[in-house]
Each structure stands twice: as C-alpha cells, then as structure tokens.
Amino acid sequence: MELIDTHCHLDVDDFDADRSPVxxxxxxxxxxxxxxxxxxxxxxxxxxxxxxxxxxxxxxxxLGLHPVYLRQHREADLAALEEAVALHRPIAxxxxxxxxxxxxxxxxxxxxLLESQLGIARAAGLPVLLHVRKAHDEVLxxxxxxxxxxxxxxxxxGSLQQARGYIDLGLKLGFGGMLTFERSSRLRRLAAELPLExxxxxxxxxxxxxxxxxxxxxxxxxxxxxxxxxxEVRHADALGIAAQTTTNARAVLNLQ
Numbered sequence: 001m002e003l004i005d006t007h008c009h010l011d012v013d014d015f016d017a018d019r020s021p022v023x024x025x026x027x028x029x030x031x032x033x034x035x036x037x038x039x040x041x042x043x044x045x046x047x048x049x050x051x052x053x054x055x056x057x058x059x060x061x062x063l064g065l066h067p068v069y070l071r072q073h074r075e076a077d078l079a080a081l082e083e084a085v086a087l088h089r090p091i092a093x094x095x096x097x098x099x100x101x102x103x104x105x106x107x108x109x110x111x112x113l114l115e116s117q118l119g120i121a122r123a124a125g126l127p128v129l130l131h132v133r134k135a136h137d138e139v140l141x142x143x144x145x146x147x148x149x150x151x152x153x154x155x156x157x158g159s160l161q162q163a164r165g166y167i168d169l170g171l172k173l174g175f176g177g178m179l180t181f182e183r184s185s186r187l188r189r190l191a192a193e194l195p196l197e198x199x200x201x202x203x204x205x206x207x208x209x210x211x212x213x214x215x216x217x218x219x220x221x222x223x224x225x226x227x228x229x230x231x232e233v234r235h236a237d238a239l240g241i242a243a244q245t246t247t248n249a250r251a252v253l254n255l256q
Contacts, residue, residue, distance in 0.1 A: 001030045001242045003227060004249040005220045006174055007095075007129060007154045007202035008034050010059065011043065011050040014206040014217055019050070025221035026057050032246075033255060034220050037062040037095040037129045037154075040069045041077040044084055060091040060255070062129050064117055067099045067110045078116050085124050091253055092151065093121040094129025098142075101133035111142070118146040127151040127252055130171075136162040143169050150252045155204055157187060160194075167198045172252045174202040177218060180211040180229040192233040196241065200249045201226050 005026075015022060026034065034057050038047050044063055051059035063084050065073050085093070096117045098110050121128050128151035132139045136158040143166075153166045156173040163173055175191055178184050191199065201223055203210075209218035210225040227245075231238040249255065 001239055002032045002246050003030050003201060003223050003242055004246050004255070005031060005034045005203050005205075005223050006152055006172075006200045006249050006253070007037060007176070008205045008220045009039070009207070010034060010036050010205070010220065011047040012206065022219055022221060023054065023057065025219070026223075029221050029224050030242075031057040031220060031223060033058045033060060033249075035060045035062060035091060035129070035253065037092070038064050039066045039095065040072045041065065041074070041080055042072075048088055060253070061088070062092040062094040063088070063090045064092075064094045064096040064129070065113060066095045067097050067105065067113065067131060068102060070105050070109055070113065073113065078113075078120070081117070082120055082123075085120060085126070090126070091255070092127045092129050093117055093124070094151075095131045095154065096128060097131035098135035098139050099131060099133045100135040100138070111138070114139070115142060115146060118142065118148055121148045121151075122146065125149055127254070129154055131155075132158070136165075140165045140169070143171075152200055152202075152252060154202060155208065156190075160190060163190065163194055163198070167195070170252075172200045172248055173198055174200050175230060176202045176204050176226055177208040177210040177222070179233070180225050182211075188229070188233045191230055196234070196236075196244050197248060199230070199245055200252065201230070201245050
C-alpha cells in the first residue's frame with residue numbers, strides 16, 4: 001500500500017525533537033511522499049533544507065504566503081517568491097488562499113496577495129495548495145479569473161456545489177483528520193458522495209489531528225487513520241481507496 005500526505009507542515013519546530021523517528025514511522029505506515037507547504041517567507045530556507053536529502057518518504061516542498069500570516073508578509077516577499085520558485089522549482093505554490101473566518105484579517109489585502117500568487121503559479125506552470133475558510137465562493141471566482149494548472153483545496157469543508165466548482169477547474173479536494181470524527185457528519189457525507197477521483201489524503205500535521213490522537217500533536221504517520229475513515233464512509237476497500245487517492249495526488253501534483 002502506497003500513501004501520499006498532500007499537506008503536512010513537517011518543517012515546523014513541533015517536529016524538531018523527533019523528525020527522524022516520525023519519518024521512520026511514516027515509512028512503516030506506507031507513506032511514499034509528503035508535501036510540505038510553506039507559511040511565510042522567512043521559513044522557506046528551513047523548509048527547503050528539511051526536504052532536501054530525504055528519500056523515504058520523499059519530501060516535496062511548496063512555497064507560498066499563507067493568508068493567516070498576512071501581517072508578517074512584506075511587499076518584497078512576492079518578488080522573492082518568484083525568485084525562489086525559479087531557483088528551487090517547488091512542487092506547488094502554497095499554502096495560499098483566503099481566510100474570512102479570522103475576522104481581523106483585511107480581506108482586500110488577502111485577495112490581492114492571493115491573486116498575485118495565482119499569477120506566479122500560472123507563470124511557473126505549477127499547481128496551488130489552497131487554504132480556504134468561509135471564502136469558497138470568493139476563491140472559486142478568483143480561480144475562474146486567474147486559471148492555474150490545477151491544485152488542491154486543502155482541508156475541504158465546503159458544500160457539494162462548491163466541491164464541484166473546484167473539480168470543474170481541475171482541482172482535487174483534500175480530506176484529513178476531521179474525517180475520522182463521527183461527529184463530522186456533514187463532512188463524512190460529502191466524502192462519501194464525491195467522486196473518488198477528486199479526493200486526496202492529508203494530515204495538516206501538526207494540526208487537525210485524528211480522533212485516535214485527539215488532544216495530541218498530529219503526525220503524518222497517522223495518515224492511515226484518514227484512509228480508514230474514508231474507506232468506512234464509502235463502504236469500500238481501503239487498498240483500492242489508497243491506490244486511487246495516491247494516483248490522484250500524483251496526477252494533480254505532477255509527481256513521478
């Protein structure tokens with residue numbers, strides 16, 4: 001069984017004490033690849049260093065400016081992103097998006113930042129990793145105006161109609177730890193209804209942990225829990241789900 005974690009912040013200091021053992025546990029769990037998205041410019045060098053030289057599972061960096069950290073970003077960061085993308089050729093532009101759940105983040109500034117990064121993704125021919133909260137319709141509208149070469153709506157929790165909007169634009173939908181909680185009835189129903197070809201797996205570690213480790217740090221080694229939950233809600237064989245979601249991740253992220 002081969003699994004890909006399409007969204008894991010393995011570079012953050014939460015993993016500094018035990019990153020190597022975590023990666024060893026990931027190998028045992030069947031993970032062949034982990035996508036590591038960026039948060040802000042000052043973390044790019046450390047993220048790239050974390051990803052370099054790790055062959056099993058392979059770590060793929062994504063570079064971008066996260067909307068929640070809007071106040072930490074500087075105008076020069078966009079030019080720096082273009083330079084970093086040309087130099088390092090990350091797997092995607094991310095984590096980028098809109099967050100209208102956090103009320104004191106300027107929506108206009110977020111929109112301008114996202115539009116600029118969509119332009120960078122389009123120019124580089126790279127997919128995007130999207131962070132979207134309470135703003136799916138706005139992001140979908142921006143994607144229609146600024147088309148990109150696919151991507152993933154990370155931690156998707158929108159409606160079936162919004163899901164179809166992303167699918168029509170060539171994006172996949174990421175499902176993670178929240179799917180493992182029985183109380184997530186709407187999300188579990190959505191995961192059962194969507195075409196399997198549109199779904200990829202993720203952990204978002206160290207955040208959004210699975211039910212079996214509630215209250216503790218999340219880890220990419222728990223990705224099989226997400227797989228099991230998806231198989232459960234779809235009444236399907238886990239091996240088949242693993243194969244298809246891995247194929248989906250490879251296709252949308254252009255992984256070899």
